[in-house]
Amino acid sequence: MTDVRDLLARVSTTAPNGRPIYDAATGELIAHAPVEGVDALDAAVARARAAQAAWEALGHDRRIECLLNAADALDSRAEELARLLSREQGKPLNGPNARFELGACSAWLRTNASLVLEPEVLVDDGETHAELTYRAAGVVGAIGPWNWPLMIAIWQVAPALRMGNTVVLKPSGNTPLSVLAMVDVLNEALPPDVLVAVSGGRDVGARLASHPEVDKVMFTGSTATGRRIIESSAGNLARLTLELGGNDAGIVLPGTDAKAIADDLFWGAFINTGQTCAALKRLYVHDSVYEDVVDALAEVALRTPMGNGLDENNVLGPLQNKQQFDIVNRLVEDAKSRGARIVTGGSPATELGELFYPVTLVADIEDGAALVDEEQFGPALPIIRYADVDDAIASANRLDVGLGGSVWANNREEARVVASRIEAGTVWINSHGGVHPLIPFGGVKGSGYGLEFGIEGLKAVAVPRVING
Structure with a gap:
């Protein structure tokens, strides 16, 4: 053959x-x-x-x-x-x-x-x-x-x-x-x-x-x-x-165990180095667990290897093309200019190759920033602090996109109540972006x-x- x-x-x-x-x-x-x-x-x-x-x-x-x-x-x-x-x-x-x-x-x-x-x-x-x-x-x-x-x-x-x-x-x-x-x-x-x-x-x-x-x-x-x-x-x-296109929002509810959800959160955002239509692209985290979630995600990011895809050790790769690389770089630079906190990454990983950008977690950023409002389609995640769940839901729904969304909580029933208010074709509970050949999938709005x-x-x-x- x-x-x-x-x-x-x-x-x-x-x-x-x-x-x-x-x-x-x-x-x-x-x-x-x-x-x-x-x-x-x-x-x-x-x-x-x-x-x-x-x-x-x-x-x-x-x-x-x-x-x-x-x-x-x-x-x-x-x-x-x-x-x-x-x-x-x-x-x-x-x-x-x-x-x-x-x-x-x-x-x-x-x-x-x-x-x-x-x-x-x-x-x-x-x-x-x-x-x-x-x-x-x-x-x-x-x-x-x-x-x-x-x-x-x-x-x-x-x-x-x-x-x-x-x-x-x-x-x-x-x-x-x-x-x-x-x-x-x-x-x-x-x-x-x-x-x-x-x-x-x-x-x-x-x-x-x-x-x-x-x-x-x-x-x-x-x-x-x-x-x-x-x-x-x-x-x-x-x-x-x-x-x-999508700009999927995730909402972490008060009291959620950050370490328990960290790995699933990470891969919800960074599968295929973030180049996925239904990836988690903006994360709203309640003030009570905000720093815990940021720290837990940073731990996962720092232990996840990036490099040439033919190396059996790597699980994150480059951006596929220069145009997408430039978009990610522009959005991160804009976040920096606004005073956002770069937790991991934040600049091109030129030591790995021309199109590599490291996992970049961006904290202390708000709605209205380009990294939040535009689909980055790459390895940069804005993490937005909120105090009221109604405000987080309003933020999740305010953009003209609705491919996917997710709610993260210790209590699944509480999560389902919030999920029912998110304007998206699919809303996941304690996961993000998973698809199944028997479960219908599609978007709403833009x-x-x-x-x-x-x-x-x-x-x-x-x-x-x-x-x-």
Whole structure:
């Protein structure tokens, strides 16, 4: 069987025809990714459209078999793909990172294969029998991000294929190689043209969102880009699932045991070095436990190794790209200028590499600071002191985002009362950011709309049909 070196040879191109992709930790050239244009995208959509009817006609059992075979193929190449992902994206092999991401891809494929969307009897009164059923939407356009490029691609691909759709997938220009390699592996188990990847720039993404032969668009990324996709899709009325930016708030209630929650708090904020849409990005801590929480988080930060992801000892890596590095650096510098207290980190870790920024805990900062109000998407966490729980809830809800939130407390019932008042698609209790393939996930406000995962995720990539009579 081929390995990733062979896969890279099949999915990469030669200079100067492609885009150079560099190791995020070392800056070394990995390979050149293809840069395809709108014509290639149009051809991919035509292929997917031609293949869709036969794929749907295979029926549920045969599609389930194909998805399970695809998961087996992915498992057989998981280590090689994880190493490529680690280099391209920057995340370490160990911890909740590259190997974890490949495991999640397999889990989502297998879980979606096991799901059954049964017809729902709406009325059966002796005179009328009405059932709600679902059929494939058609061709799904999937546009993925660079932070979890493989896992989020599978979040889009797995339910779409399960329901009988074909998929045209556009990976991020920052992390195309690992996605193209994964698609190549998956296609060993799938019929031709059921899943087609096109590596290109913004023009390709815009065309995919507006293409008249695309029936459904799934996008994970920034709110600004999501708004443009909504505008682009207006002409063809494509159905949309948008998982957009977030600035998730966590609230630590009075009397909470700081040491008991410190590790979960830390990873809620700093999984993937903070580059996660539903990471904890601003933390409100009651005055009674404020310094205890700050100290406990600092202890975890100081014992958590950061460095090259291929080093088995590291669990934190670099920022994936210079643009994101500059955003984190700017926000921390602004916090310093406001007199905020830098507890750990606070300046680039140039000794590790150009894109490394250490875990930075910023205390004694308030709402209105850029680090609090803007999504940092990196390893810097503002910790805001509060005295009244109502004020903390108001602060958590004041921004036009609502992907996730969390409440931390010794008493879970008290936490649930507060959680019910937070404006977010998901609110976690004593954890943050964990997702499950059977639990629906999606945002509110500027964080997008539409649900993924589980039965609701299948419905999102299908078209409802009522049979009445």
